[in-house]
Amino acid sequence: MKVAKRSLAALMIGVLLVTGLFLLAADPASARTNFHFGLNLGVPMAPYPGYGYAYPYPPPPVHYPPVPYYGAYPPCARVWVPGYYDGYGNWIFGYYRYDCGYYGY
Secondary structure (H helix, E strand, O other): OHHHHHHHHHHHHHHHHHHHHHHHHHHHHOOOOOOOOOOOOOOOOOOOOOOOOOOOOOOOOOOOOOOOOOOOOOOOEEEEEOOEEOOOOOEEOOEEEEEOHHHOO
16 A cells, blocks of 8 residues: 555656656747736635725814915917018018017016
């Protein structure tokens, strides 16, 4: 009985070593493949997290100071300046310019 157990153990170790050698030899052959297969059953290892506080009592409300309100300035208006002749007799084409009014920005 002991001899059978020893020979079975030696046979299993030999089989494992031989399959390990085959897997080592097959590793460089499969180095350029990018095929993967995965299976995720989604079984949680721990119970789902609950609320961070005792259930019947929610956390107290937090008062935040109001944010100061700054009124936005109106955008600058685009004004068309028509074409004209300058003092040397050259024609200056018309163009749009921004008229910011009295804000000065």
